[in-house]
Amino acid sequence: xxxLCAYLITRDHHLELPTPEPYxxxxxxxxxxxxxxxxxxxxxxxxxxxxxxxxxxxxRQHDAVVRAVFATEPVLPLxxxxxxxxxxxxxxxxxxxxxxxxxxLAEVAxxxxxxxxxxxxxxxxxxxxxxxxxSGTNYLLLRQRQLTAADQxxxxxxxxxxxxxxxxxxxxxxxxxxxxxxxxxxGAYLVRKTNEPAFHAALDRLATELDAQGITIERTGxxxxxxFTHLELAGAHA
Amino acid sequence: MPEHAVSLSDTGLVDLLDRVVRQGAxxxxxxxxxxxxxxxxxxxxxxxxxxxxxxxxxxx
Numbered sequence: 436x437x438x439l440c441a442y443l444i445t446r447d448h449h450l451e452l453p454t455p456e457p458y459x460x461x462x463x464x465x466x467x468x469x470x471x472x473x474x475x476x477x478x479x480x481x482x483x484x485x486x487x488x489x490x491x492x493x494x495r496q497h498d499a500v501v502r503a504v505f506a507t508e509p510v511l512p513l514x515x516x517x518x519x520x521x522x523x524x525x526x527x528x529x530x531x532x533x534x535x536x537x538x539x540l541a542e543v544a545x546x547x548x549x550x551x552x553x554x555x556x557x558x559x560x561x562x563x564x565x566x567x568x569x570s571g572t573n574y575l576l577l578r579q580r581q582l583t584a585a586d587q588x589x590x591x592x593x594x595x596x597x598x599x600x601x602x603x604x605x606x607x608x609x610x611x612x613x614x615x616x617x618x619x620x621x622g623a624y625l626v627r628k629t630n631e632p633a634f635h636a637a638l639d640r641l642a643t644e645l646d647a648q649g650i651t652i653e654r655t656g657x658x659x660x661x662x663f664t665h666l667e668l669a670g671a672h673a
Numbered sequence: 674m675p676e677h678a679v680s681l682s683d684t685g686l687v688d689l690l691d692r693v694v695r696q697g698a699x700x701x702x703x704x705x706x707x708x709x710x711x712x713x714x715x716x717x718x719x720x721x722x723x724x725x726x727x728x729x730x731x732x733x
Contacts, residue, residue: 436706438706441700444698474706474708477708477710477711478708478709478710478711479710479711479713479714483717484690484714484717484718484721486683486686490710490714491686491690494689494690494693494694495689497693498689498692498693501693511698512692512693512696512697512698513697513698513699513700514693514694514695514696514697514698514699515693515694515697515711515714516694516708516710516711516714517699517700517705518705518706518708519704519705519706520703520704520705520706524704524705525704527704528700528704550688552684613691615722616722616723655685655688658692661692661693661696661697662692662696664696664697664698665698666698666699667698667699667700667701668698668699668700668701669700669701669702670700670701670702670703670704670705
């Protein structure tokens with residue numbers, strides 16, 4: 436079964452792409468980039484997420500197409516696996532949401548997304564004193580000290596994560612944080628290109644400050660604005 | 674659930690998957706062909722992200 440694999444929404448413009456596909460379906464000022472696809476390629480019953488699996492190469496391909504356009508134009512990336520039934524369906528979606536799409540494209544223009552991961556380095560746990568000959572009172576005191584220390588570390592980590600997030604959001608047009616287990620912060624920041632020097636300077640400053648507390652900051656990017664499309668579009672055949 | 678879903682240790686790839694598969698604009702309705710396979714990938718990814726915490730909590 437054939438369908439149209441959709442990658443992104445962008446402005447209607449001449450795209451310099453090396454192959455006839457993907458191509459742009461347009462309506463007014465906006466266009467959606469699609470390629471004719473055998474849908475069964477995506478209907479993967481055994482969807483293995485290993486670095487070399489077929490599905491991961493499809494996902495990398497999606498990202499490569501998004502990045503190729505993002506290099507010169509504002510884009511709204513579509514979630515991987517978006518398939519239109521046919522050309523008319525794509526055109527209809529563009530016509531129904533034309534103004535909202537144009538507005539959102541203007542908002543992400545000249546911006547790039549940066550990812551920031553904050554982790555606490557695991558310190559060597561102190562060797563616990565032998566509790567064998569300890570009195571009941573001393574044992575309880577020891578347990579209490581251990582719990583208080585763990586509590587305090589948790590509080591410090593929460594404060595550190597909030598400090599990083601707020602400190603970076605100040606230099607971003609939009610920001611979001613995701614809940615990811617094992618991470619103090621998994622943040623994404625939509626930064627105007629002209630603000631990038633200030634954003635990275637703030638990040639470097641925070642990284643130096645928090646390093647002393649055993650906290651590591653890693654940055655990823657630049658990304659197309661995957662985390663900032665904020666769009667859920669309804670489309671239905673008339 | 675397949676165990677390989679939590680076998681990915683490359684955090685760069687996890688960042689990529691998280692964005693490409695979980696973020697991005699969503700289109701609904703009958704203009705779209707919905708694919709069970711893609712939903713399975715999303716489910717696997719959620720498991721994967723849950724599994725990652727284990728690798729980060731091990732002292733290095």
